[in-house]
Amino acid sequence: MRYYRLYFLDRFSGHIDHFREFEAADDDAALAVALGWQEDRPMELWNRHRKLKHWDAPPPADDEA
Known part of the structure; x- marks a missing residue:
């Protein structure tokens, strides 16, 4: 088993929340876990000193309906 950290970043400052x-x-298994925890903010998945993936925040929902 490998050790991973999923960082949830502040949408405006980019700092770790x-x-x-x-x-x-x-x-691949770690990426699947991370996708299950996805929030409406940027995220980064790391394994020790290796950054596996960065997700940008999804665009804000358009409230015009």
Whole structure:
């Protein structure tokens, strides 16, 4: 098992707001876990010193309906 951290970033400052630590069998399994925890903010998935993926924040919802 490998150790991963999923960082949730502040949408405006880009600073770390909070993170989740977890273990996964490999990078593909870790990416699947991270997608399940996706929020409406930027995120980064790391394995020690390796950044696996950066997700940008989704665009704001358009309230015009």
